[in-house]
Amino acid sequence: MEWQEDYKRKLVSADEAVRQIAPGDRVVFQDGPEPERLGRALAARRGQLRDVQVIVPYPTVDFGWYDGPAEGGFAVRALWDSPLLATKKAQRPAFRDAYARSLQVWGPPSGGNDVFVTRVSPPDEHGVCFLGHSVWDKKERATKARLVLAEVDPRMARTYGDSFLHVSEVHHFVEADVSRTLSSTHAYSEAVPEYARKIAAHLRELVADGNTIQLGAGPTCVALPLAGAFEGKSDLGVHTETLVGGLLRLAQQRVITGERKTLHRHRVVAAEVVGTEADLAWAANNPIVELRSLGYVADPAVVAKNDYMLAVNEATAIDLTGQVSALHGGTRNGPAWGTAGFAVGALLARGGRSVFVMPAMRNGVSSVVVNLDPIAEVTVTRTAADLVVTEYGVASLIGKSQRERATELIALAHPDARAELTKQARKLFWP
Amino acid sequence: MDWRDEYKRKLVPADEALKAVKNGDFVSFTTGRESQSLGYALAGRATELKGVRIHIQTPGLDFGWYDRDPIWEQAFEIKVGYVFPRGVVREWIDERRGDYVPGQIIPFEERKDLRQMDVLLAEVSPPDEHGFCSFGASVWNKKEQIRAARTVIAEVNTNLIRTYGDNFVHVSEIDYFVEYERTAGWGIKPPAPPAESKPIADLVATLVKDGDCVQVGAGSLSESLPSSGVFNNRADLGMHTEMTARGMVRLVREGVINGKRKQINTGKAVATAVGGSREDMAYINMNPQFEVYTSAYVVNPKIICLNDNLFSINNGLMVDLTGQITAEAIGPRMLSGSGGQPAFAWGANMSRGGRYVEVLPATASGGTISRIVPLLPPGTVVTVPRYLADIVVTEYGIAHLKGKTIRERAEALIAIAHPDFRAGLRKDAQRILDM
Numbered sequence: 047m048e049w050q051e052d053y054k055r056k057l058v059s060a061d062e063a064v065r066q067i068a069p070g071d072r073v074v075f076q077d078g079p080e081p082e083r084l085g086r087a088l089a090a091r092r093g094q095l096r097d098v099q100v101i102v103p104y105p106t107v108d109f110g111w112y113d114g115p116a117e118g119g120f121a122v123r124a125l126w127d128s129p130l131l132a133t134k135k136a137q138r139p140a141f142r143d144a145y146a147r148s149l150q151v152w153g154p155p156s157g158g159n160d161v162f163v164t165r166v167s168p169p170d171e172h173g174v175c176f177l178g179h180s181v182w183d184k185k186e187r188a189t190k191a192r193l194v195l196a197e198v199d200p201r202m203a204r205t206y207g208d209s210f211l212h213v214s215e216v217h218h219f220v221e222a223d224v225s226r227t228l229s230s231t232h233a234y235s236e237a238v239p240e241y242a243r244k245i246a247a248h249l250r251e252l253v254a255d256g257n258t259i260q261l262g263a264g265p266t267c268v269a270l271p272l273a274g275a276f277e278g279k280s281d282l283g284v285h286t287e288t289l290v291g292g293l294l295r296l297a298q299q300r301v302i303t304g305e306r307k308t309l310h311r312h313r314v315v316a317a318e319v320v321g322t323e324a325d326l327a328w329a330a331n332n333p334i335v336e337l338r339s340l341g342y343v344a345d346p347a348v349v350a351k352n353d354y355m356l357a358v359n360e361a362t363a364i365d366l367t368g369q370v371s372a373l374h375g376g377t378r379n380g381p382a383w384g385t386a387g388f389a390v391g392a393l394l395a396r397g398g399r400s401v402f403v404m405p406a407m408r409n410g411v412s413s414v415v416v417n418l419d420p421i422a423e424v425t426v427t428r429t430a431a432d433l434v435v436t437e438y439g440v441a442s443l444i445g446k447s448q449r450e451r452a453t454e455l456i457a458l459a460h461p462d463a464r465a466e467l468t469k470q471a472r473k474l475f476w477p
Numbered sequence: 478m479d480w481r482d483e484y485k486r487k488l489v490p491a492d493e494a495l496k497a498v499k500n501g502d503f504v505s506f507t508t509g510r511e512s513q514s515l516g517y518a519l520a521g522r523a524t525e526l527k528g529v530r531i532h533i534q535t536p537g538l539d540f541g542w543y544d545r546d547p548i549w550e551q552a553f554e555i556k557v558g559y560v561f562p563r564g565v566v567r568e569w570i571d572e573r574r575g576d577y578v579p580g581q582i583i584p585f586e587e588r589k590d591l592r593q594m595d596v597l598l599a600e601v602s603p604p605d606e607h608g609f610c611s612f613g614a615s616v617w618n619k620k621e622q623i624r625a626a627r628t629v630i631a632e633v634n635t636n637l638i639r640t641y642g643d644n645f646v647h648v649s650e651i652d653y654f655v656e657y658e659r660t661a662g663w664g665i666k667p668p669a670p671p672a673e674s675k676p677i678a679d680l681v682a683t684l685v686k687d688g689d690c691v692q693v694g695a696g697s698l699s700e701s702l703p704s705s706g707v708f709n710n711r712a713d714l715g716m717h718t719e720m721t722a723r724g725m726v727r728l729v730r731e732g733v734i735n736g737k738r739k740q741i742n743t744g745k746a747v748a749t750a751v752g753g754s755r756e757d758m759a760y761i762n763m764n765p766q767f768e769v770y771t772s773a774y775v776v777n778p779k780i781i782c783l784n785d786n787l788f789s790i791n792n793g794l795m796v797d798l799t800g801q802i803t804a805e806a807i808g809p810r811m812l813s814g815s816g817g818q819p820a821f822a823w824g825a826n827m828s829r830g831g832r833y834v835e836v837l838p839a840t841a842s843g844g845t846i847s848r849i850v851p852l853l854p855p856g857t858v859v860t861v862p863r864y865l866a867d868i869v870v871t872e873y874g875i876a877h878l879k880g881k882t883i884r885e886r887a888e889a890l891i892a893i894a895h896p897d898f899r900a901g902l903r904k905d906a907q908r909i910l911d912m
Contacts (some may be wrong), residue, residue, distance in 0.1 A: 155880035424859035
């Protein structure tokens with residue numbers, strides 16, 4: 047069948063599309079702006095559908111189902127807390143219900159009874175629908191789901207890489223309501239705090255021409271390119287999870303060329319792009335920017351294929367032996383997905399290094415700690431800790447003893463915290 | 478120059494060779510057992526040396542310098558990379574008189590920028606007809622260390638075996654040879670298998686599939702599993718392991734491990750350290766079925782994952798209800814080291830069809846302490862992070878953790894705790910994990 051005919055046959059109303067959802071299904075919404083028409087149509091079936099689980103990674107649209115507890119076997123779960131959920135009493139994601147992410151899986155693993163609900167561009171002349179500026183885990187979920195429902199939205203940009211689904215891979219299309227604005231999952235800000243300038247100056251010393259960069263999406267990381275961390279460098283490459291505006295602009299200015307990359311040479315590789323409208327416009331339809339699945343870009347074996355990989359991520363806290371906790375937004379129920387894969391992958395790469403950046407103090411609490419909170423995730427074990435940067439300098443932990451690690455990390459701590467840290471370190475590591 | 482002349486010229490008594498060590502030098506023993514004669518000769522210079530930094534990756538022999546004595550303390554500043562539960566440095570480390578160097582997921586000697594050694598103390602076999610010496614039963618990171626060190630002194634022991642793989646060094650790469658006869662093994666008898674060995678082996682056996690590529694980590698429980706029958710009645714297994722646990726060599730001999738279905742080193746049993754009984758060692762000697770490589774190759778996640786269906790079994794000390802595992806410390810007290818565990822946890826998770834299994838008895842200290850705990854004690858070193866924890870097995874059952882929520886993990890782990898502790902764990906889970 048020609049794809050045009052296939053598409054026409056599959057283009058239905060939202061009510062028709064959600065009629066395919068059956069008891070026992072698990073409905074997984076894409077990460078990113080929820081397909082609203084499908085969500086509302088599904089919400090309307092709430093009374094009829096029993097034994098259905100709905101997972102919305104990051105709720106931004108109120109479908110009316112976040113107000114009360116699960117009813118009639120129709121259970122809704124969010125994976126991440128959001129401003130919308132903050133206004134609701136029930137349904138806020140609890141630590142107990144957080145998915146302890148595993149290496150290749152973000153959120154719940156895909157299952158045979160999954161219905162995947164996503165948003166795509168209208169098909170191009172080849173019958174290919176694009177996933178826009180975020181590929182994330184959409185391809186894997188679409189491939190493994192029993193049923194794929196997609197809202198067709200002309201605002202979903204054409205991007206290069208592995209960033210599309212063919213009409214044949216989707217079961218039903220529904221036209222999106224383009225009068226509604228697309229919400230963002232990222233509270234994206236380009237503020238450059240003073241401490242980030244100091245961190246950027248230290249990081250700049252660690253960056254070499256030709257490095258392939260991975261940069262996290264935490265507030266400190268986002269500020270680093272804007273604060274000059276890569277100033278004066280040449281022929282950098284990018285292999286990252288979230289491509290942030292500041293980094294993207296360095297590709298525009300040809301500081302990032304990918305000339306020396308040993309994987310996807312001359313390409314900026316990421317799983318999603320966030321930034322200003324101008325950034326997003328530049329990344330669209332741009333063969334330099336290749337968007338690929340999270341499970342691929344953050345796989346340590348793939349990361350390690352990039353010689354001179356430099357992974358830069360934000361730590362929440364680091365203990366005196368070098369155990370790193372890196373949690374999304376500082377909450378205890380949001381593991382930073384790719385951080386560990388990049389930190390370890392970089393160490394496995396030829397000439398690769400891994401850097402954790404953090405302000406020495408957050409809200410009066412030292413980021414260098416004697417012990418991590420036992421409930422905190424040890425995101426990177428001390429066997430994989432390498433460089434640590436705060437506004438007070440750089441610590442290099444590989445090959446260092448406990449005493450050396452403690453000494454170097456205390457020197458990076460906020461001056462107000464050093465006396466107490468030193469006292470505790472003496473007790474732990476000296477006679 | 479012919480290597481024979483070179484060897485003869487470099488052959489000196491231990492005292493003579495150790496004159497290479499100067500005040501303030503950085504001296505390292507190779508990983509594995511220490512070269513005995515060289516260690517004693519170095520200790521013998523204690524009164525004349527000052528501030529010599531010594532790294533001992535795996536302390537096994539007592540050269541005297543762990544004793545409390547100002548002469549030792551002025552001469553030597555010692556760091557170790559591993560603590561054996563009842564070994565020679567137990568008291569020294571508990572009193573924090575010495576320093577401990579955490580292991581790395583890849584051997585740092587590969588990175589020349591990171592550590593420069595002045596003198597390396599090694600152990601090798603006599604040279605063969607081409608001038609190549611063998612490292613015997615273990616290669617570890619010895620080749621990288623030799624390349625990094627300014628001066629290399631090697632104890633020459635005629636009892637070391639020769640193996641295939643990457644297990645040799647040329648006479649030209651060593652500066653001094655000291656001939657010294659001693660037995661080939663560590664001289665440590667494997668501890669008796671714990672009572673939980675058989676039931677745990679039976680449970681883990683249900684997870685093993687024909688064609689799996691297996692790794693078995695160090696530790697009295699995990700090491701006992703091959704002999705307790707964990708791989709019985711399986712076919713075409715492969716081996717890619719850090720060390721050969723007791724019983725693994727027998728499985729190669731019997732053809733259960735034949736490496737037929739491995740993607741790399743097909744048909745070969747791969748390790749960085751081989752060992753076992755005297756008969757096992759004799760069987761491995763010059764046996765092309767076995768290949769011994771540097772740990773940068775064997776214990777490297779990006780190599781480990783190249784074999785599909787990697788089945789990794791490692792020994793845990795404690796696991797919390799969220800799946801964080803320690804295999805090396807309780808609170809800040811170091812009980813062993815990370816060893817190859819983090820690398821195999823990564824590699825098994827990255828391998829297509831790979832599985833990572835942590836084994837531990839449900840209780841410790843005669844049944845008075847549960848090894849499954851609500852949270853690890855503060856300061857505990859996490860060996861395997863939550864997101865790599867896959868399958869945990871005690872004598873009470875199997876907990877599958879991958880892809881589960883914290884609540885589901887806690888339930889699965891409580892179900893394999895000792896029955897006496899389950900109610901308490903459930904209560905703690907309600908309080909701490911908000912269940």
